[in-house]
Amino acid sequence: MAMMYLVIFSSLATAMAIVAQGNLATADSHQRINRALSGAETGMRFLIYRINQITPVVTTTDGLIDETNAPDLWEETRDALLASMELEPHNLAEPVVINGILQLGPIALGPNDPQFTATLTPHPLAGEDYDSGYYQRPPFSNLAPPVSAAEPLGTTWVRVRVISSDGAGGNEITRSIQMDFHIDKKIRFAILSRSRVMIGQNVLIDGPIGSRFTETNLTNGHPIQMVSDFVGLDAALNAALDAFVTDVVNLDQNGDNRLNLADANEIDGIINPEQFDTDGDGYIDGYDFFLDHYDANADGQLTSIELDTSGNIHTAQLFELIDTFGDSSRAGYNDGVIDEKDDYAKIHGHVKLLADLQGWLDGAAGGTYQDYLQGSINSDDGENPLTFQTSDSSVPGLEASDFDTSSFAATASGDFVTQAAANAALYDSDDPTSPQLLGNTSLEAVPFGSMHPYDYYDRPIYENMTFTNVTIPRGNNGLFINCRFIGVTFIDTTEDTAHDNFNFAGTQESDGSQKYPGLAAIVDANLLSDTKPVANNLRFHSCTFEGAVVSGVPSTFAQARNKLNFTGTTRWEINESTNLSNDEKEMYERSTLLSPHFSVEMGTFTDPTDAAETLELNGAIVVGLLDARGQIKITGTILSTFAPTSNVPPVLGQTSSQFNTTLGYFPSTDGDLEAELPANGVGVIHVTYDPIIPLPDGILGPIEVVPVYATYFEGG
Numbered sequence: 001m002a003m004m005y006l007v008i009f010s011s012l013a014t015a016m017a018i019v020a021q022g023n024l025a026t027a028d029s030h031q032r033i034n035r036a037l038s039g040a041e042t043g044m045r046f047l048i049y050r051i052n053q054i055t056p057v058v059t060t061t062d063g064l065i066d067e068t069n070a071p072d073l074w075e076e077t078r079d080a081l082l083a084s085m086e087l088e089p090h091n092l093a094e095p096v097v098i099n100g101i102l103q104l105g106p107i108a109l110g111p112n113d114p115q116f117t118a119t120l121t122p123h124p125l126a127g128e129d130y131d132s133g134y135y136q137r138p139p140f141s142n143l144a145p146p147v148s149a150a151e152p153l154g155t156t157w158v159r160v161r162v163i164s165s166d167g168a169g170g171n172e173i174t175r176s177i178q179m180d181f182h183i184d185k186k187i188r189f190a191i192l193s194r195s196r197v198m199i200g201q202n203v204l205i206d207g208p209i210g211s212r213f214t215e216t217n218l219t220n221g222h223p224i225q226m227v228s229d230f231v232g233l234d235a236a237l238n239a240a241l242d243a244f245v246t247d248v249v250n251l252d253q254n255g256d257n258r259l260n261l262a263d264a265n266e267i268d269g270i271i272n273p274e275q276f277d278t279d280g281d282g283y284i285d286g287y288d289f290f291l292d293h294y295d296a297n298a299d300g301q302l303t304s305i306e307l308d309t310s311g312n313i314h315t316a317q318l319f320e321l322i323d324t325f326g327d328s329s330r331a332g333y334n335d336g337v338i339d340e341k342d343d344y345a346k347i348h349g350h351v352k353l354l355a356d357l358q359g360w361l362d363g364a365a366g367g368t369y370q371d372y373l374q375g376s377i378n379s380d381d382g383e384n385p386l387t388f389q390t391s392d393s394s395v396p397g398l399e400a401s402d403f404d405t406s407s408f409a410a411t412a413s414g415d416f417v418t419q420a421a422a423n424a425a426l427y428d429s430d431d432p433t434s435p436q437l438l439g440n441t442s443l444e445a446v447p448f449g450s451m452h453p454y455d456y457y458d459r460p461i462y463e464n465m466t467f468t469n470v471t472i473p474r475g476n477n478g479l480f481i482n483c484r485f486i487g488v489t490f491i492d493t494t495e496d497t498a499h500d501n502f503n504f505a506g507t508q509e510s511d512g513s514q515k516y517p518g519l520a521a522i523v524d525a526n527l528l529s530d531t532k533p534v535a536n537n538l539r540f541h542s543c544t545f546e547g548a549v550v551s552g553v554p555s556t557f558a559q560a561r562n563k564l565n566f567t568g569t570t571r572w573e574i575n576e577s578t579n580l581s582n583d584e585k586e587m588y589e590r591s592t593l594l595s596p597h598f599s600v601e602m603g604t605f606t607d608p609t610d611a612a613e614t615l616e617l618n619g620a621i622v623v624g625l626l627d628a629r630g631q632i633k634i635t636g637t638i639l640s641t642f643a644p645t646s647n648v649p650p651v652l653g654q655t656s657s658q659f660n661t662t663l664g665y666f667p668s669t670d671g672d673l674e675a676e677l678p679a680n681g682v683g684v685i686h687v688t689y690d691p692i693i694p695l696p697d698g699i700l701g702p703i704e705v706v707p708v709y710a711t712y713f714e715g716g
Helices: 001-056 069-085 235-251 286-294 315-323 355-360 406-411 416-424 580-589
Strands: 097-099 103-107 117-124 157-166 175-183 191-193 196-199 201-208 209-211 222-228 351-353 443-446 455-463 466-472 479-481 484-491 522-523 525-526 537-541 542-553 563-567 599-602 614-623 625-630 632-640 660-663 685-687 703-708
Touching: 001 103, 001 117, 001 157, 001 175, 001 703, 069 097, 069 103, 069 117, 069 175, 191 196, 191 660, 196 209, 235 286, 315 685, 406 484, 406 542, 416 466, 542 580, 580 614, 599 614, 599 632, 614 625, 625 632, 632 660
Parallel strands: 191 209, 191 632, 196 222, 196 660, 201 685, 209 351, 455 479, 466 484, 479 537, 484 542, 537 563, 563 599, 599 625, 614 632, 625 660, 632 685
Antiparallel strands: 097 103, 103 117, 117 157, 157 175, 175 703, 443 455, 522 525
16 A cells, blocks of 8 residues: 555656646746747837937938839938947847848847847838738728739838847747838928917817927917917806816826826816716816806707807807818718817827926916916827927927928929010900909008008009919019919029018008118128018919919018918819819929918908908918918918027017917917907817828928838737
């Protein structure tokens, strides 16, 4: 019996030892599998970081990255990446390019940690099966045309493959991952401004905003100033919004001007916070109080009757603003009610500021910036809603010198004088819609309709005329009424605007007398008592453009001399044009207005309810500064090139905060010295960033090599 038990116990001990050893081996294998996979993922993140560091120095003036320029741009990126990674201490082997493929590693993650190697290979890949199931899925299947052996991925795509191993001595475990990156050139902002940004009531932004303004010590020196769409509608609602702003000041943790019900810190001390989340989206914001105030039957919807739009133009425009914002194909668009389908937010996107928070609090904000930044900021792109002291590269400061408009000037070869005379020859005294005779003039305030004009111009009038690929000569300073422009409308001006007096020499009073008699400016070595003949200050009223408006590039900003003013019903009819080729349409859609360092006024100072005062633009809208008021829709990106600096002309004294990128209406006391709040309504302005529209050619800017996360794949 003793021998039998001994055999049994020995067998059990042996079995337990074998099982334990197997478990240890399995656990070790699992551990090394996880370490190897983690090493590969670390390697991929490392490469994303290093590529993002390199791409800002790889620049091009091409707006569209395609098969013609992508190979050279990738080669420049690849070589810069290789050079940046040479001789780094974690390299177990130096990076090298073999047959156009960048090979990295092995790279050590740490002592006794896994190591990884990586290859970066531009498509199309040799021996790759582009008909395989790997490509029968988005995003590959959504490309036009879909990826296949006949239509492989092109040179704008780069395959990054990372292999990591753990273990040694022939006992290694290896894991690999891969992802495709796309080479592109984008300015991923709805508004990117070198001046401060002012966003008034009834203005909604869909896309990120960047401001490089930093003189926050000045009066009104807010890098971004924003007014709630719901303030001023009702006294009781105002009181509720004021109390809410106090809670935001004390509780908001991330700067989105909302209180997150899922964050205990953001609802600390609020009794039953769920009661304030009227729309049930998990956040408390100004829209909740607006909805609660007007939703008489508490059904979560606002009708025009509940908002009393028939008797109040302000609420009627607000109703239109929210109900018609965004993609016209979205659920709830223009359906006659305001509800959760409209997904209201003042800004859909993140805000990045070069200014520091403390400087703003100590300066213009007077201790509480939220009084000047009202309205929800809903960042759905993984970015922080509000970032202060952001990196210089994250809000690129495009200067006027970064723009080359010479190719557009070459296209605008039509002679303006000849075309104007040919139009005038068609004058018919019995037909008021025919081209009118030349020689009529109009004395106008600049800005037109402003309550605080700073100059006057004697404008020649061109009415009911058609111009094709024309250059409007410098010094024209005309008024164009109901004219049609086909192709490129090029605004000529002198580039030499650096003299301190350039913006002021020749300034008139309303009676035509000189405002600064004796003042002169040196321009191209000439002493001029009037700089109006060497610049261009134009107004387009109810004109139609089948193409793009493009200007020369003045060296400095001069708002009184180089200005474009669009009033009335301004239309860009590019896709509808029968005068343009498909290639021309594609080119002009990239930028309908390209006027670096020009002051641009859009809309009306006095009548934002006028149905005849509307404007719609697409693509990159490039200006020195922009003032947009009334009823305006912009799909693309607003880029402002002027960086106002105190005591540097045309900024006189400590007044840089008076030069703004302004959307909507503000009183002059807020720093918008050209305007006041209108008596009747505040208009409707939509700005929507569109990542699909390519940039126009001529903007010197960095490329990007972006990981397309939907292409992530383990193995291969």
